[in-house]
Amino acid sequence: MATMAPAVEYKGKVIDFPFENPEEEKIPDDELHEHLAKPSTERTKRLKARCRWKHASAGEFVEHGVRAGIERMRLVTEAHKASRGKPEVTRRALILERCLNKGTICLQTDEKIIGYHAEDPNYFPLYPELSYMNVKDYLMSDYSPQPEAEAEAINDYWKPYSLQAKCEQYFDPIDLTRMYQVSTMEAPTFAHGYNSIIPPYETVLEDGLLKRIKMAEEHIKEAKAELAKEPWDGSKQLSWIPKIDNWQAMVIADKAVIAWARRYARLCKIVAENFESDPDRKKELMEMAEISNRVPAEPCKGLKDAFQAKWYTFLVCHGIERYASGFAHKEDKVLYPYYKASVIDKTFQPMTHADVVEYVEMERLKISEHGAGKSRGYREIFPGSNDLFILTLGGTNRDGSDGCNDMTDAILEGARNIRTTEPSIVFRYSKKNRPQTLRKVFNCVRDGLGYPSIKNDDVGIEQMKYYSKFSMNNNGATDEEAHDWCNVLCMSPGLCGRRKSQKTRSEGGSAIFPAKILEITLNNGYDWAYSDMQLGPETGNAEDFKTYDDLLEAFRKQYSYVMSLVVRAKDVGRHIETQYLQIPFVSSIDDGCMELGEEATHLSEQPNGWHNPITTIVAANSLVAMKKLIYDEKKYTMKQLMDALKANWEGHEEMRKDFKNAPKWGNDDDYADTIIQSFYEDILGGEMAKVTNYSGGPVLPVGQAVALYMEVGSRTGPTPDGRYGGEAADDGGISPYFGTDTKGPTAVLKSVSKVQKNQKANLLNQRLAVPMMRSVHGFDIWHAYMDTWHDLNVDHVQFNCVSTDEMRAAQREPEKHRDLIVRIAGFSARFVDIPTYGQNTIIARNEQNFGPQDFEFMNLELGQ
Amino acid sequence: MEVVDSQLHVEEGTVKPCLKCKWQIADPTNPDQGQCTVNRTAMGSIWKRWIRDVHNMTCSKHEEGKLSFREHV
Numbered sequence: 001m002a003t004m005a006p007a008v009e010y011k012g013k014v015i016d017f018p019f020e021n022p023e024e025e026k027i028p029d030d031e032l033h034e035h036l037a038k039p040s041t042e043r044t045k046r047l048k049a050r051c052r053w054k055h056a057s058a059g060e061f062v063e064h065g066v067r068a069g070i071e072r073m074r075l076v077t078e079a080h081k082a083s084r085g086k087p088e089v090t091r092r093a094l095i096l097e098r099c100l101n102k103g104t105i106c107l108q109t110d111e112k113i114i115g116y117h118a119e120d121p122n123y124f125p126l127y128p129e130l131s132y133m134n135v136k137d138y139l140m141s142d143y144s145p146q147p148e149a150e151a152e153a154i155n156d157y158w159k160p161y162s163l164q165a166k167c168e169q170y171f172d173p174i175d176l177t178r179m180y181q182v183s184t185m186e187a188p189t190f191a192h193g194y195n196s197i198i199p200p201y202e203t204v205l206e207d208g209l210l211k212r213i214k215m216a217e218e219h220i221k222e223a224k225a226e227l228a229k230e231p232w233d234g235s236k237q238l239s240w241i242p243k244i245d246n247w248q249a250m251v252i253a254d255k256a257v258i259a260w261a262r263r264y265a266r267l268c269k270i271v272a273e274n275f276e277s278d279p280d281r282k283k284e285l286m287e288m289a290e291i292s293n294r295v296p297a298e299p300c301k302g303l304k305d306a307f308q309a310k311w312y313t314f315l316v317c318h319g320i321e322r323y324a325s326g327f328a329h330k331e332d333k334v335l336y337p338y339y340k341a342s343v344i345d346k347t348f349q350p351m352t353h354a355d356v357v358e359y360v361e362m363e364r365l366k367i368s369e370h371g372a373g374k375s376r377g378y379r380e381i382f383p384g385s386n387d388l389f390i391l392t393l394g395g396t397n398r399d400g401s402d403g404c405n406d407m408t409d410a411i412l413e414g415a416r417n418i419r420t421t422e423p424s425i426v427f428r429y430s431k432k433n434r435p436q437t438l439r440k441v442f443n444c445v446r447d448g449l450g451y452p453s454i455k456n457d458d459v460g461i462e463q464m465k466y467y468s469k470f471s472m473n474n475n476g477a478t479d480e481e482a483h484d485w486c487n488v489l490c491m492s493p494g495l496c497g498r499r500k501s502q503k504t505r506s507e508g509g510s511a512i513f514p515a516k517i518l519e520i521t522l523n524n525g526y527d528w529a530y531s532d533m534q535l536g537p538e539t540g541n542a543e544d545f546k547t548y549d550d551l552l553e554a555f556r557k558q559y560s561y562v563m564s565l566v567v568r569a570k571d572v573g574r575h576i577e578t579q580y581l582q583i584p585f586v587s588s589i590d591d592g593c594m595e596l597g598e599e600a601t602h603l604s605e606q607p608n609g610w611h612n613p614i615t616t617i618v619a620a621n622s623l624v625a626m627k628k629l630i631y632d633e634k635k636y637t638m639k640q641l642m643d644a645l646k647a648n649w650e651g652h653e654e655m656r657k658d659f660k661n662a663p664k665w666g667n668d669d670d671y672a673d674t675i676i677q678s679f680y681e682d683i684l685g686g687e688m689a690k691v692t693n694y695s696g697g698p699v700l701p702v703g704q705a706v707a708l709y710m711e712v713g714s715r716t717g718p719t720p721d722g723r724y725g726g727e728a729a730d731d732g733g734i735s736p737y738f739g740t741d742t743k744g745p746t747a748v749l750k751s752v753s754k755v756q757k758n759q760k761a762n763l764l765n766q767r768l769a770v771p772m773m774r775s776v777h778g779f780d781i782w783h784a785y786m787d788t789w790h791d792l793n794v795d796h797v798q799f800n801c802v803s804t805d806e807m808r809a810a811q812r813e814p815e816k817h818r819d820l821i822v823r824i825a826g827f828s829a830r831f832v833d834i835p836t837y838g839q840n841t842i843i844a845r846n847e848q849n850f851g852p853q854d855f856e857f858m859n860l861e862l863g864q
Numbered sequence: 865m866e867v868v869d870s871q872l873h874v875e876e877g878t879v880k881p882c883l884k885c886k887w888q889i890a891d892p893t894n895p896d897q898g899q900c901t902v903n904r905t906a907m908g909s910i911w912k913r914w915i916r917d918v919h920n921m922t923c924s925k926h927e928e929g930k931l932s933f934r935e936h937v
């Protein structure tokens with residue numbers, strides 16, 4: 001029998017919480033999630049059963065047979081050698097062309113959306129032009145490309161040309177060592193190749209690539225005429241040369257993409273005509289052939305076109321031209337015109353809403369088996385999942401009206417039915433969102449998918465307007481365009497649409513670790529707990545700090561050193577990208593690049609700089625404990641504390657209790673919150689905002705966690721908040737530490753809402769009790785909570801809705817719990833694919849039950 | 865400095881390098897470096913130590929093999 005939430009007395013009435021679906025009473029608590037998946041058709045059921053998952057954990061792939069392919073490495077090397085002497089941007093276009101012309105293509109049973117980016121759907125490509133260390137790590141692993149000797153020779157060939165080698169020369173080797181070990185800061189993009197992008201899908205779907213080619217050709221014609229004008233003025237006319245190169249590269253890239261899609265069309269036709277015996281599948285394959293023949297060359301006319309053209313664009317932008325994580329787009333907005341044509345107007349590819357839901361499920365499974373050749377560091381920090389594939393829904397349109405539509409609903413329905421960890425979903429919460437869609441959001445949340453995570457639509461819009469002020473070509477987001485935003489990866493908004501979107505992670509992303517920085521601040525910049533080396537400037541030992549302000553000042557210096565170093569690393573990387581890692585296909589589909597003849601990595605119209613503080617709350621709670629017990633109450637000396645930390649609290653148990661019991665974040669406690677608010681706003685945000693990046697805008701904090709809270713926790717010794725060495729750090733940018741938020745969910749909101757200044761985003765992780773959410777009152781409680789959250793101007797929240805019983809059962813018998821999904825931080829994971837260390841951190845999170853004081857604060861009326 | 869066998873130390877050309885030890889897991893960025901995970905608390909925490917050179921460092925706790933992903937962080 002399932003556990004029912006206990007009755008609550010509220011406003012003089014006793015409120016019971018029967019299940020909304022009485023059938024659920026019979027499902028034991030420890031197997032609920034295994035009853036929730038409901039693929040909508042036999043086809044998606046089969047596709048899910050045979051999905052080639054690519055989850056990684058602790059750097060290892062969970063499924064057997066997953067490995068790096070050699071084909072892309074080989075093709076890019078051949079093209080690089082063959083294109084010597086040509087402009088670099090042309091070489092990049094020719095590299096793409098060769099991959100698309102010569103790469104293996106495959107067609108899998110049952111699929112209707114076709115396309116993959118490696119020679120085998122169990123494989124993923126590697127990118128020797130990015131990081132030689134990443135390729136070497138693969139060569140030393142069980143997933144090495146074969147033949148290994150050839151792969152090694154390719155990596156040796158690329159080493160001097162790689163982004164990593166080209167950037168390293170501009171840094172002190174000591175700084176490189178500090179960056180690479182990922183303890184006070186994340187390694188730079190040039191060392192691991194991790195990347196993100198928001199592709200302008202809209203231009204592909206609306207214009208088609210043939211039109212983009214024509215546009216580029218017209219620009220070339222005009223530019224050549226300008227170049228030939230008399231009298232010659234070298235100070236102006238020479239500027240046409242790089243533009244001509246860029247437009248020419250765009251033409252090569254777009255023609256190659258069209259030809260590649262038509263190779264798929266031929267494959268479908270050949271299979272249909274020669275090998276397929278099922279007449280229904282034969283018909284499907286002929287239709288798929290017709291679609292790939294037409295798109296992405298021509299504009300999309302129906303929803304099948306749109307799903308396919310979007311998929312081809314995704315593959316090129318995220319896997320073939322260059323690696324980029326993410327699935328950033330406002331999917332309901334991108335697809336709605338085609339939904340309307342096919343489902344409502346039935347003008348092309350007529351289908352029902354249920355057919356659309358099946359397409360959504362199929363697209364989710366394509367994403368689930370997409371292979372990312374990401375570095376070991378990134379295979380560690382998204383345990384139990386594939387890559388950070390995240391799409392955005394909801395919010396508001398340019399005119400301020402509700403952005404939800406029937407496509408939004410179809411995407412949410414498909415996600416709930418098929419139950420996969422990827423892609424994750426971000427929902428932009430606005431008071432204007434229609435109730436029917438909010439109900440679907442809630443259904444996913446309470447089914448424990450961990451998504452949608454919720455972002456405050458108004459906060460995102462204002463942020464786009466703010467960054468727009470720093471646009472270096474005075475062409476940032478207009479007030480209307482500021483409504484067109486999606487999350488770039490898990491937390492940070494960026495503009496989306498036909499132009500002005502973010503094209504590379506050197507703009508924003510990557511992490512800094514305040515807990516570890518505090519640890520070295522107490523030790524004169526030295527890291528005794530992990531690397532045994534000097535990690536920052538010498539700012540004095542803890543015993544030297546006579547006042548709390550002295551301590552804070554030393555922290556500020558350590559933090560500022562890291563901040564400038566990491567943004568310098570990103571900008572040096574960006575500079576090299578503009579010279580050697582051009583992305584002409586992306587340039588061709590961006591209206592700004594097309595108009596100006598600029599390269600996508602080079603053009604920045606809308607700045608969007610950010611960096612992710614991760615482990616902030618361990619540092620913040622530690623500061624509170626030190627201020628209270630050492631500087632205010634003088635119960636202990638700093639020397640006593642340092643002795644206890646060096647001993648990992650052993651022999652200092654009473655003292656540890658005091659530090660553990662000092663006020664903690666998330667309880668609406670004024671003493672703790674005042675210190676922590678100022679830490680966020682003045683130090684983390686204030687110091688970061690002093691840094692200006694490539695695009696001319698400030699860099700602002702996006703408090704985050706992914707699974708770096710585990711990794712960095714394991715690299716951080718004991719901390720003054722009472723934490724033992726090696727224990728996980730806090731699991732969100734602004735989430736209370738595990739089990740320390742004891743005053744209920746609305747007290748957490750009150751604490752969090754105090755931090756407003758100098759922030760870009762902050763991740764709030766909350767775990768909701770399953771019985772209350774599945775009760776007849778579940779939606780009303782959640783809805784009232786969300787409205788309160790919105791009114792307090794909080795930026796983000798994500799939920800786990802899974803019982804401890806079920807997680808414990810999955811630890812005992814993993815094979816029986818393949819559908820158990822949990823939210824880590826910024827992404828969802830299959831619970832049984834996470835290391836035990838990480839699983840225990842999810843179990844340790846406080847399960848929030850709403851009580852009368854919460855209902856009161858949320859102004860909730862509960863009927864019986 | 866005095867070498868303590870039970871602690872991570874340099875031993876050029878060792879036949880028991882950290883690289884082959886079950887407690888080692890590669891560095892997140894540089895595969896010639898690594899992380900030692902032998903320090904584990906009863907509560908399940910893993911307090912890692914950085915290994916500067918996985919080919920030429922070792923300690924007396926060396927054990928051949930490889931742990932499953934479940935036993936790492």
Ligand code: SF4
Binds near residue numbers: 872902
């Ligand atoms: S236990 Fe010793 S040999 Fe093994 S990884 Fe750790 S330090 Fe190296």
